[in-house]
Amino acid sequence: MQFHSFDESYLSRLREADFLTQEHFRKYFTALMKMKLQFRLKSAEAIDDVQQETFVRFYAALREGKIRQPKSLGSYVNSICNNVLKETWRPEPTISLDDDEAPELPSAPVDLSKILDDRQAAQKVQEVIEQLPERDRRVLRDIFFEERDKDEVCRELGITRDNLRLLLHRAKQRFKHLYDKGDDSRRLISA
Amino acid sequence: MDHEMVAAQKMTERYLLDELAPAARDEFEEHYFNCAECAADVQAGALLIERIRDGAIRGPDVQVAPVPPVRPTPPAWLAWLRPAFIVPVMATLLAVIGYQNLVTYPRLTRQLNSPQVLAWAPLNLNTYGSEGPTITAQPGQPFLLFVRTPPGGPYSSYTAELYNPAGKLEWSLAFAIPASSQEDRLPLQVPGANREAGRYKLVVRGITASGESKDIGDTSFELQIQK
Numbered sequence: 066m067q068f069h070s071f072d073e074s075y076l077s078r079l080r081e082a083d084f085l086t087q088e089h090f091r092k093y094f095t096a097l098m099k100m101k102l103q104f105r106l107k108s109a110e111a112i113d114d115v116q117q118e119t120f121v122r123f124y125a126a127l128r129e130g131k132i133r134q135p136k137s138l139g140s141y142v143n144s145i146c147n148n149v150l151k152e153t154w155r156p157e158p159t160i161s162l163d164d165d166e167a168p169e170l171p172s173a174p175v176d177l178s179k180i181l182d183d184r185q186a187a188q189k190v191q192e193v194i195e196q197l198p199e200r201d202r203r204v205l206r207d208i209f210f211e212e213r214d215k216d217e218v219c220r221e222l223g224i225t226r227d228n229l230r231l232l233l234h235r236a237k238q239r240f241k242h243l244y245d246k247g248d249d250s251r252r253l254i255s256a
Numbered sequence: 257m258d259h260e261m262v263a264a265q266k267m268t269e270r271y272l273l274d275e276l277a278p279a280a281r282d283e284f285e286e287h288y289f290n291c292a293e294c295a296a297d298v299q300a301g302a303l304l305i306e307r308i309r310d311g312a313i314r315g316p317d318v319q320v321a322p323v324p325p326v327r328p329t330p331p332a333w334l335a336w337l338r339p340a341f342i343v344p345v346m347a348t349l350l351a352v353i354g355y356q357n358l359v360t361y362p363r364l365t366r367q368l369n370s371p372q373v374l375a376w377a378p379l380n381l382n383t384y385g386s387e388g389p390t391i392t393a394q395p396g397q398p399f400l401l402f403v404r405t406p407p408g409g410p411y412s413s414y415t416a417e418l419y420n421p422a423g424k425l426e427w428s429l430a431f432a433i434p435a436s437s438q439e440d441r442l443p444l445q446v447p448g449a450n451r452e453a454g455r456y457k458l459v460v461r462g463i464t465a466s467g468e469s470k471d472i473g474d475t476s477f478e479l480q481i482q483k
Binding site: 093101231234 | 272301305
């Protein structure tokens with residue numbers, strides 16, 4: 066895993082609209098915002114809307130010279146995202162498929178690079194899952210796939226919530242280790 | 257919130273398990289937006305959970321039963337070597353061999369080595385108008401035929417053939433009579449097979465030096481089996 070800090074050089078390249086830097090910025094913060102927004106928004110479209118609005122506001126602030134501390138870049142993006150969320154977050158309307166008056170929506174464009182990344186990640190995850198002990202697999206399946214109550218699952222299998230965190234920690238570490246053995250292009254949101 | 261505290265308190269796992277209160281969650285998000293290590297940590301966990309939600313872990317109800325290995329089928333002609341067949345066959349053969357060695361052969365040996373009185377009868381060839389003698393023998397025991405052959409003749413050897421009551425040839429015996437012999441009766445031992453009672457026919461042929469065969473004569477006798 067690469068460690069990095071956003072520095073003045075990085076910020077300058079962003080101001081100069083350097084393509085590679087902008088791509089990195091977009092990918093990096095898209096991933097972070099997705100994780101954050103998944104707790105608050107149900108639909109992928111809503112999450113995407115918030116992400117896009119956050120980037121629009123960020124680049125506007127960058128052009129206006131409001132962003133001066135490169136080390137606070139992450140905090141700044143997070144703040145904008147929180148603001149967008151507060152302004153736009155409201156109960157999502159349920160769209161009936163039988164509603165003839167519903168507007169016809171264009172299909173989402175296919176992002177091939179995303180599909181490839183997803184497949185690579187899925188393959189790695191599968192390898193990790195197959196190496197897990199049977200009990201661990203059952204716990205993870207019951208909680209995340211069956212969406213069962215965590216306390217109930219822990220009680221049933223005779224483990225504590227601390228054990229549950231440790232179990233998830235071990236699985237995650239194995240995944241990170243396996244993933245980082247790959248080439249740089251496949252590293253998790255690295256700089 | 258610093259990185260050490262995040263790691264020590266397993267904040268990433270708490271976050272992914274949705275165990276954090278809203279304020280703590282906001283604080284942790286503020287942290288990982290600025291900490292590449294924690295960001296990667298959260299992303300790894302999130303990817304893992306996403307795949308599990310997509311069904312990456314199969315439930316016990318849909319697990320595929322292991323397929324038993326396929327055993328090569330032996331050729332059909334080797335089917336009789338199957339243990340289910342060959343073991344009882346071998347056991348039966350052993351029992352038969354054991355019975356023969358322990359019972360049958362000793363009894364036969366005793367019979368051969370013991371003196372015994374055999375049934376017998378004199379036979380004359382070409383005795384027209386006679387039904388021949390009657391021989392009473394024990395079941396399975398041999399008996400003797402004293403066959404009178406015409407003296408002289410250009411024969412270097414003879415054959416005697418015995419036909420059973422059904423007219424089938426039972427055995428054929430080649431023999432020679434030395435020229436110096438003064439006896440005109442030939443003793444023939446008829447083996448004691450499980451012979452059936454009835455009228456038997458004996459045919460004697462002479463073989464010349466050139467190999468030509470010629471009937472000398474025949475006769476018959478009545479065999480009775482003692483019960």
